[in-house]
Amino acid sequence: xxxxxxxxxxxxxxxxxxxxxxxxxxxxxxxxxxxxxxxxxxxxxxxxxxxxxxxxxxxxxxxxxxxxxxxxxxxxxxxxxxxxxxxxxxxxxxxxxxxxxxxxxxxxxxxxxxxxxxxxxxxxxxxxxxxxxxxxxxxxxxxxxxxxxxxxxxxxxxxxxxxxxxxxxxxxxxxxxxxxxxxxxxxxxxxxxxxxxxxxxxxxxxxxxxxxxxxxxxxxxxxxxxxxxxxxxxxxxxxxxxxxxxxxxxxxxxxxxxxxxxxxxxxxxxxxxxxxxxx
Amino acid sequence: xxxxxxxxxxxxxxxxxxxxxxxxxxxxxxxxxxxxxxxxxxxxxxxxxxxxxxxxxxxxxxxxxxxxxxxxxxxxxxxxxxxxxxxxxxxxxxxxxxxxxxxxxxxxxxxxxxxxxxxxxxxxxxxxxxxxxxxxxxxxxxxxxxxxxxxxxxxxxxxxxxxxxxxxxxxxxxxxxxxxxxxxxxxxxxxxxxxxxxxxxxxxxxxxxxxxxxxxxxxxxxxxxxxxxxxxxxxxxxxxxxxxxxxxxxxxxxxxxxxxxxxxxxxxxxxxxxxxxxxxxxxxxxxxxxxxxxxxxxxxxxxxxxxxxxxxxxxxxxxxxxxxxxxxxxxxxxxxxxxxxxxxxxxxxxxxx
Ligand SMILES: Nc1ncnc2c1ncn2[C@@H]1O[C@H](COP(=O)(O)OP(=O)(O)OP(=O)(O)O)[C@@H](O)[C@H]1O
Ligand SMILES: [Mg+2]
Numbered sequence: 001x002x003x004x005x006x007x008x009x010x011x012x013x014x015x016x017x018x019x020x021x022x023x024x025x026x027x028x029x030x031x032x033x034x035x036x037x038x039x040x041x042x043x044x045x046x047x048x049x050x051x052x053x054x055x056x057x058x059x060x061x062x063x064x065x066x067x068x069x070x071x072x073x074x075x076x077x078x079x080x081x082x083x084x085x086x087x088x089x090x091x092x093x094x095x096x097x098x099x100x101x102x103x104x105x106x107x108x109x110x111x112x113x114x115x116x117x118x119x120x121x122x123x124x125x126x127x128x129x130x131x132x133x134x135x136x137x138x139x140x141x142x143x144x145x146x147x148x149x150x151x152x153x154x155x156x157x158x159x160x161x162x163x164x165x166x167x168x169x170x171x172x173x174x175x176x177x178x179x180x181x182x183x184x185x186x187x188x189x190x191x192x193x194x195x196x197x198x199x200x201x202x203x204x205x206x207x208x209x210x211x212x213x214x215x216x217x218x219x220x221x222x223x224x225x226x227x228x229x230x231x232x233x234x235x236x237x238x239x240x241x242x243x244x245x246x247x248x249x250x251x252x253x254x255x256x257x258x259x260x261x262x263x264x265x266x267x268x269x270x271x272x273x274x275x276x277x278x279x
Numbered sequence: 280x281x282x283x284x285x286x287x288x289x290x291x292x293x294x295x296x297x298x299x300x301x302x303x304x305x306x307x308x309x310x311x312x313x314x315x316x317x318x319x320x321x322x323x324x325x326x327x328x329x330x331x332x333x334x335x336x337x338x339x340x341x342x343x344x345x346x347x348x349x350x351x352x353x354x355x356x357x358x359x360x361x362x363x364x365x366x367x368x369x370x371x372x373x374x375x376x377x378x379x380x381x382x383x384x385x386x387x388x389x390x391x392x393x394x395x396x397x398x399x400x401x402x403x404x405x406x407x408x409x410x411x412x413x414x415x416x417x418x419x420x421x422x423x424x425x426x427x428x429x430x431x432x433x434x435x436x437x438x439x440x441x442x443x444x445x446x447x448x449x450x451x452x453x454x455x456x457x458x459x460x461x462x463x464x465x466x467x468x469x470x471x472x473x474x475x476x477x478x479x480x481x482x483x484x485x486x487x488x489x490x491x492x493x494x495x496x497x498x499x500x501x502x503x504x505x506x507x508x509x510x511x512x513x514x515x516x517x518x519x520x521x522x523x524x525x526x527x528x529x530x531x532x533x534x535x536x537x538x539x540x541x542x543x544x545x546x547x548x549x550x551x552x553x554x555x556x557x558x559x560x561x562x563x564x565x566x567x568x569x570x571x572x573x574x575x576x577x578x579x580x581x582x583x584x585x586x587x588x589x590x591x592x593x594x595x596x597x598x599x600x601x602x603x604x605x606x607x608x609x610x611x612x613x614x615x616x617x618x619x620x621x622x623x624x625x626x627x628x629x630x631x632x
Contacts, residue, residue, distance in 0.1 A: 172362055175360050178364070179425075181331075181352045183352075183378035184355075184381045185352055185377075185381045186352060186381075194368075197368040
């Protein structure tokens with residue numbers, strides 16, 4: 001259950017298809033492919049009490065004194081990761097687009113590294129590097145947690161960079177920057193008044209992808225002895241029958257809520273525009 | 280002392296010289312166009328005035344102040360882009376007010392100036408729309424208003440009409456010119472469209488591969504081009520190589536057919552090779568007895584171009600185009616027939632290579 005469904009198709013527009021029946025069939029098959037396991041999991045999660053369908057498994061899950069701390073720790077980790085990642089990725093992507101387009105392939109390659117390096121290799125490399133002075137970070141729980149967040153920031157790069165880069169490509173960054181400059185704007189003004197607002201949807205989708213990764217991450221958290229949701233779920237799967245299913249449904253609901261937020265924010269922009277149109 | 284003085288500007292990217300010793304003095308309220316083919320350095324020159332590029336050498340003075348190395352946001356210069364460059368997240372009114380809010384002006388002043396600008400461009404009904412809800416022409420007008428709202432000292436326009444369709448292009452260029460006249464603002468307009476440059480400018484700078492070919496009023500550029508390049512680039516042109524026959528009498532010969540020019544050829548010798556250019560509309564059928572430049576021609580083809588009829592003729596072995604205004608009573612010769620054609624001495628331009 002470490003891989004939550006990833007809302008990777010959020011930004012993609014579906015091309016018009018001529019064959020409506022064909023596309024409907026494909027839609028049906030794919031839907032079944034996703035929905036049947038989901039429905040089965042949901043059904044299973046409702047059987048926490050013998051012979052009755054109900055939310056007993058959910059009640060037990062939330063009653064478990066380890067669940068909420070692990071859950072909130074993961075959420076905090078995810079938020080910290082998103083903030084750090086945004087601070088690093090947005091200015092970098094902006095500057096590469098604006099001034100150093102030649103560096104783009106290199107930056108792209110670097111951001112893709114987390115895809116190429118298996119988590120297990122990454123975690124042992126990190127533990128070796130940071131477990132002795134002068135870079136001793138694995139000594140206490142909190143410093144390890146900080147290290148874990150840094151690793152997550154690196155893991156978020158492929159998603160975050162791609163999302164931000166797409167967002168930057170969708171607007172003419174260079175010309176907008178120059179237009180703002182010629183109107184007298186300084187760099188902070190340009191970033192906060194012109195660039196960020198136009199990247200809103202892109203930033204949000206990057207942030208939510210990051211959230212989805214961090215919330216369920218198992219391998220690295222486990223080896224760094226962190227009490228986050230990933231190890232908790234793994235443990236749960238080993239010892240319980242119905243609760244893991246309930247846990248999966250909860251995680252799934254959170255992801256969908258997140259996607260709903262993207263959609264809402266995206267649509268908010270066009271609704272505001274429509275209102276302006278009618279007056 | 281002129282208002283905007285661009286002196287000996289050179290710009291290199293690596294080893295390539297993109298603008299070479301550009302010199303221009305622009306008076307306050309003047310409308311100057313940079314005209315030239317793609318890649319000749321028009322945009323680069325404009326961007327140096329805007330501050331987006333720093334010249335490799337040379338100086339730019341604006342109203343007496345040296346702005347050569349000033350950051351773009353420290354210059355008081357308005358810029359209009361081909362792609363409009365409106366901020367997608369802001370309404371028309373917010374776009375226009377942006378420069379003033381950056382300058383921390385009061386809300387009342389901004390609102391008042393925005394209203395003023397919106398009525399200047401006649402978009403009162405669209406103040407609260409977002410850029411994507413406007414047509415290209417409307418967007419470009421908003422971008423004009425946005426640039427003018429800050430009272431810029433110079434307005435720079437980089438091919439502002441190129442993305443628009445033909446009708447809008449013509450009406451908007453008239454609108455731009457009218458607004459520029461009304462506000463008395465100094466403007467530089469970049470274009471590769473000769474008709475646009477001729478119709479809108481006080482003066483035109485013809486540019487070719489980083490060099491200034493010719494500077495002059497539209498009238499001068501069209502009627503008295505000084506180089507082959509500017510003659511060819513502006514308007515259509517017959518051009519042929521010729522030989523000086525008699526420098527004292529300004530006589531030249533194109534493939535053996537003699538023409539008399541008004542250009543002083545005293546600096547040249549008999550037998551010198553020169554380039555001769557004659558505009559198609561300067562050639563006409565020799566109806567009454569004219570003294571100079573009456574030559575025999577064979578009619579090869581006739582093409583209707585709407586208001587103009589273009590007649591292809593052959594004088595000696597050289598092909599020429601001859602344009603005449605279309606009218607219902609026009610009597611056209613038969614193809615293949617022989618006619619006498621003529622042109623004035625002034626029409627025979629002798630150009631530098
Ligand atoms: N940043 C740059 N680095 C290297 N070369 C450049 C740069 N900017 C422009 N050039 C080169 O300088 C030359 C002139 O470019 P410029 O954009 O000024 O041409 P232009 O006259 O505006 O052409 P167009 O009509 O196509 O816009 C071109 O050959 C271009 O390739
Ligand atoms: Mg250009």
